[in-house]
Amino acid sequence: MTDQQIIQFKNVTKQFGDDQPVLNEVSFEIERGKFYTLLGPSGCGKTTILRLIAGFMEPTSGEIYFDGKLCNHIPANKRQVNTVFQDYALFPHLNVFENVAFGLRIKKLKNKVIEEKVRQALSFVNLGGYEHREIKEMSGGQRQRVAIARAIVNEPEVILLDEPLSALDLKLRTQMQYELRQLQRRLGITFIFVTHDQEEALAMSDEIFVLNKGKIQQSGTPIDIYDEPINRFVADFIGESNIVKGTMIEDFRVAFVGQQFECVDQGMNKNEPIEIVIRPEDLAITSQEKGKLKVTVVSQLFRGVHYEIIGQDAAGNEWLVHSTKKAQVGDQIGLDFEPEAIHVMRFGESEEDFDRRLEAYAEDDERE
Numbered sequence: 199m200t201d202q203q204i205i206q207f208k209n210v211t212k213q214f215g216d217d218q219p220v221l222n223e224v225s226f227e228i229e230r231g232k233f234y235t236l237l238g239p240s241g242c243g244k245t246t247i248l249r250l251i252a253g254f255m256e257p258t259s260g261e262i263y264f265d266g267k268l269c270n271h272i273p274a275n276k277r278q279v280n281t282v283f284q285d286y287a288l289f290p291h292l293n294v295f296e297n298v299a300f301g302l303r304i305k306k307l308k309n310k311v312i313e314e315k316v317r318q319a320l321s322f323v324n325l326g327g328y329e330h331r332e333i334k335e336m337s338g339g340q341r342q343r344v345a346i347a348r349a350i351v352n353e354p355e356v357i358l359l360d361e362p363l364s365a366l367d368l369k370l371r372t373q374m375q376y377e378l379r380q381l382q383r384r385l386g387i388t389f390i391f392v393t394h395d396q397e398e399a400l401a402m403s404d405e406i407f408v409l410n411k412g413k414i415q416q417s418g419t420p421i422d423i424y425d426e427p428i429n430r431f432v433a434d435f436i437g438e439s440n441i442v443k444g445t446m447i448e449d450f451r452v453a454f455v456g457q458q459f460e461c462v463d464q465g466m467n468k469n470e471p472i473e474i475v476i477r478p479e480d481l482a483i484t485s486q487e488k489g490k491l492k493v494t495v496v497s498q499l500f501r502g503v504h505y506e507i508i509g510q511d512a513a514g515n516e517w518l519v520h521s522t523k524k525a526q527v528g529d530q531i532g533l534d535f536e537p538e539a540i541h542v543m544r545f546g547e548s549e550e551d552f553d554r555r556l557e558a559y560a561e562d563d564e565r566e
């Protein structure tokens with residue numbers, strides 16, 4: 199473990215009764231001062247991970263370390279962690295000041311110190327001057343900020359945020375995403391943020407853990423995960439994608455929809471069955487003669503910045519295209535793409551094997 203590391207999960211399993219485990223041998227490391235996001239569909243175990251970190255429950259097996267010390271049995275109030283809950287869990291009978299001051303009063307700090315700290319926390323979230331407001335007089339976005347002020351005022355090492363923006367409208371949500379990210383940078387505290395919204399995860403995080411069915415499917419920076427999804431679940435969950443089955447003929451050569459294409463992937467077996475992903479923004483509309491794929495337009499929607507066009511090829515595969523060019527339903531068009539646009543995924547490849555394969559590419563590149 200390095201100094202940078204603050205939390206570590208080692209083969210953590212959580213099971214309720216005889217049900218399928220909710221978390222199944224989950225391992226990851228969290229470094230100090232970064233913004234992490236747990237991303238995954240409803241029921242995949244995101245809140246369970248936060249509850250284990252906060253100390254609201256214990257794992258069935260495996261180890262959780264905080265600052266290098268085993269903390270499986272350490273109670274919540276002894277951990278350097280504060281949680282911002284989805285419903286904010288503010289005290290309706292206390293005003294803004296007292297909501298934020300609550301934890302400090304329990305610690306029996308002097309009034310003067312409390313006053314200073316609360317004012318500072320409120321000014322951090324742009325709520326200076328709102329001290330005496332009742333909670334019911336605050337808007338959704340303001341309540342959200344009170345909840346954050348209440349977490350940061352305790353100066354924890356880690357703040358856990360469980361879908362804190364889901365109740366806000368789109369505009370406020372985007373603004374709060376920006377503010378939260380700024381706040382995290384200014385404070386330098388580790389944030390672990392939960393969402394099932396992939397755009398939110400991509401916009402905010404230093405690192406994302408993509409979860410499904412109690413397992414981490416992939417972890418990495420937003421760009422890593424968007425550009426190099428390791429399996430169909432991740433490709434499908436992060437952004438829109440075209441996914442079809444194919445065959446890896448040899449290094450740099452792949453076949454799908456009955457044709458062969460140049461690609462940039464290597465290190466697989468000859469004629470290995472694979473799946474490929476092409477992002478809709480990597481497909482360009484051209485004439486049928488020039489296109490690598492020939493499709494008939496079956497639908498078109500205007501999305502504000504681009505058209506969302508669906509074309510069907512002769513085999514019946516549908517190809518989603520994001521383009522600033524228009525097309526008409528029924529048009530016969532060609533779709534062009536670069537070799538880099540094809541992302542090849544092996545069936546059932548683990549994250550470790552995937553990383554090993556990428557490292558091997560990098561070493562090959564260095565040798566060249």
Ligand SMILES: Nc1ncnc2c1ncn2[C@@H]1O[C@H](COP(=O)(O)OP(=O)(O)OP(=O)(O)O)[C@@H](O)[C@H]1O
Nearest residue numbers: 214217220238239240241242243244245246247394
């Ligand atoms: N105390 C409990 N007893 C039994 N099952 C539980 C308990 N807590 C959670 N679960 C189950 O564990 C699974 C994961 O729950 P969790 O709350 O971690 O999901 P989540 O990823 O946060 O989902 P959401 O996005 O809907 O909040 C669910 O199937 C849930 O029903």
Ligand SMILES: [Mg+2]
Nearest residue numbers: 244245246360
């Ligand atoms: Mg949850």
